[in-house]
Amino acid sequence: MYFAAKVDKEKCNGCKLCILSCPEPNVIKFNKDDKKVVIDAKRCKNCELCVVGCPSKAIEIVLLQDS
Amino acid sequence: MNNKIYKISPGFEKIMPKDYRDLVNDGPFDKKLGVKDLGTFKELIEEHPLCAGCGLALSKRLILASLPSPENTVIVGTTGCSSLSFAQVAIHNIHSIFGNQNALATGLKRALEIRFPDKTKDVVAMGGDGAIGDIGLGMVMHSWFRGEKFTTIMFDNEAYANTGGQESGMSQKGAVLNMAPTGKKYDKLPLPEIARAAGCVYSAVVTPARPKRLEKMVRRAVLLARELGPTYIQIYCPCPTNYKFKPSESLKRTKDMEKSGAYQIKEYISPAAEELIKKFEEEK
Numbered sequence: 483m484y485f486a487a488k489v490d491k492e493k494c495n496g497c498k499l500c501i502l503s504c505p506e507p508n509v510i511k512f513n514k515d516d517k518k519v520v521i522d523a524k525r526c527k528n529c530e531l532c533v534v535g536c537p538s539k540a541i542e543i544v545l546l547q548d549s
Numbered sequence: 550m551n552n553k554i555y556k557i558s559p560g561f562e563k564i565m566p567k568d569y570r571d572l573v574n575d576g577p578f579d580k581k582l583g584v585k586d587l588g589t590f591k592e593l594i595e596e597h598p599l600c601a602g603c604g605l606a607l608s609k610r611l612i613l614a615s616l617p618s619p620e621n622t623v624i625v626g627t628t629g630c631s632s633l634s635f636a637q638v639a640i641h642n643i644h645s646i647f648g649n650q651n652a653l654a655t656g657l658k659r660a661l662e663i664r665f666p667d668k669t670k671d672v673v674a675m676g677g678d679g680a681i682g683d684i685g686l687g688m689v690m691h692s693w694f695r696g697e698k699f700t701t702i703m704f705d706n707e708a709y710a711n712t713g714g715q716e717s718g719m720s721q722k723g724a725v726l727n728m729a730p731t732g733k734k735y736d737k738l739p740l741p742e743i744a745r746a747a748g749c750v751y752s753a754v755v756t757p758a759r760p761k762r763l764e765k766m767v768r769r770a771v772l773l774a775r776e777l778g779p780t781y782i783q784i785y786c787p788c789p790t791n792y793k794f795k796p797s798e799s800l801k802r803t804k805d806m807e808k809s810g811a812y813q814i815k816e817y818i819s820p821a822a823e824e825l826i827k828k829f830e831e832e833k
């Protein structure tokens with residue numbers, strides 16, 4: 483069980499600002515098809531830099547259950 | 550680097566780790582990708598143990614995405630927080646004893662020129678403010694005086710972070726840290742100006758809150774070092790752990806430091822460097 487950032491696709495405008503504010507590599511990926519980002523929760527350290535940096539308030543921290 | 554070196558030999562695809570396969574298939578080698586492409590390719594750094602919200606980690610990601618020719622670059626690192634994330638870097642890199650990076654980079658650059666006279670090999674020395682501004686400063690400055698053709702990049706978190714928070718010469722006057730409880734008594738070292746006076750043809754200061762500017766500076770520094778002489782980049786790296794702010798505040802703190810003038814973005818360019826920059830930025 484841990485916390486990680488999650489993107490709300492409805493709100494994401496694809497500006498990529500979050501990608502440039504995340505200290506962790508290969509976490510936030512840009513999907514060329516729908517022009518939105520996805521976050522690999524397993525690699526996220528829950529620092530919230532992407533959350534405070536997103537102009538569309540599209541990212542929140544959620545509690546994940548181990549599956 | 551010949552791309553045969555990192556391509557997987559036939560028959561071994563399945564047993565190589567996924568991260569390695571991703572790097573071969575999706576990595577930036579030979580593709581001329583940059584900071585704007587982050588998020589669309591497999592990066593040259595993998596999961597590392599640096600703290601959540603670490604400004605040094607963000608800067609390192611951005612630097613690695615900015616190198617003009619990663620397949621032909623050798624990085625010389627040194628002890629400090631940054632060294633904990635070098636085993637995860639997919640570019641040739643060498644660890645040097647604390648502060649020795651510029652001495653090692655000198656020998657390496659000269660040896661590469663002898664070994665590969667027809668090829669361009671970039672050498673980049675990277676270290677913390679303690680390694681570059683204090684303990685290794687003699688070796689750093691002498692590499693500049695001698696005109697050694699490589700780039701020096703400082704991760705300036707304004708502290709000895711890896712050892713629990715002592716002040717460094719690069720800490721701001723008055724900075725309070727775990728092991729500087731009464732505050733630092735003297736001013737931050739003017740290292741960008743020292744670099745300029747000591748022979749760097751290019752000396753620049755930037756923060757990870759300006760990724761495109763950072764990229765431009767790294768490219769300029771590496772390309773100028775190839776042709777002209779030593780170059781220096783100093784990057785402010787907010788350290789939430791030692792300066793005791795929330796990880797989520799790293800970039801806000803960076804912008805506040807810029808706004809208050811405590812950390813000023815700047816660029817010193819020698820006349821010869823200015824001319825070369827015009828040339829290669831026009832060519833592009």
Ligand SMILES: Cc1ncc(C[n+]2csc(CCOP(=O)(O)OP(=O)(O)O)c2C)c(N)n1
Binds near residue numbers: 605
């Ligand atoms: C010769 C030597 N002296 C001292 C140390 C202990 N030491 C390890 S990391 C470090 C501080 C590093 O500070 P800095 O270069 O600013 O890097 P940071 O950890 O802040 O990124 C020190 C003093 C060492 N490893 N080797």
Ligand code: SF4
Binds near residue numbers: 538
């Ligand atoms: S910063 Fe926000 S809006 Fe921009 S790409 Fe990231 S999630 Fe989408």
Ligand code: SF4
Binds near residue numbers: 486503504506526531
């Ligand atoms: S919370 Fe931090 S580590 Fe996780 S995706 Fe956002 S910026 Fe990256």
Ligand code: SF4
Binds near residue numbers: 603604711791
């Ligand atoms: S101590 Fe500071 S510089 Fe070192 S990894 Fe943690 S946040 Fe980064």
Ligand SMILES: [Mg+2]
Binds near residue numbers: 679704706707710717
């Ligand atoms: Mg330091």
